[in-house]
Amino acid sequence: MNLVFDFSSGIPIYRQIMDQVKYLVVSGHLKSGDRIESVRELASNMKVNPTTIMKAYTELTREGVIFQRRGQGCFISESVSKFSETEKSRIVEEKARALAVEAMHLGYSAEEILEHVKKVINKIKRGE
Template sequence: MSSGFEVDTKSGIPIYVQVVEQVRRRVESGSLEAGDRLPTVRALAGELSIAPNTIVKAYNELQGMGLIESRPGVGTVISSDVETVSREQRVESFEARLRELVRDAVSLGISQDELWDLVDREFDRAR
């Protein structure tokens, strides 16, 4: 059975980073939830035709981020703290996008008051 993970060896993005990002995005989207099992290192490496050490590196990174944990007798699963961790990461991602938008506004000559007016209008629409 396929895990749905894919890697592009020609993209220039390290393969372990591609795996990390796919897990992170699946957690953020809700397609992976707390307790969901990930493929074993050997199974995923075989499916993707890559070295097992690459998957180990990706899983170690994900564990360091608090997104996955290893459970004896069960395997590698999405962490029970994933909602908290995922929200923190989504907020960080939002802040990065916001910084970019503010820099764009400044470069376009939009004043702080104009920007706040735009934000207020969008916030009202979103509610």
């Protein structure tokens, strides 16, 4: 797994790990059943505190993104969301709202915002 951290972004490292694992799944780099590096491996590779990795993995497990099998490692789970439809909708709407407010405040029009989102989705689908 090729992770990159931005230590000055203010976003916690464990959150950056979570986000990037999710990205690797939606972009097709990781598929359900794939084994991902163990806590220890990743910690030493990325020179990050193991407890930080641990926290990320625990959260990802809780969200149903990965599952941990004792003695074997961590694996990407089936893409069955643990969230209900309304919950999912609420999560996305909240993030969409934050994006919209920020972008509108920076002076972007509705069209420009949608264009931005469309572009980003395509980038992700191409694995960028």
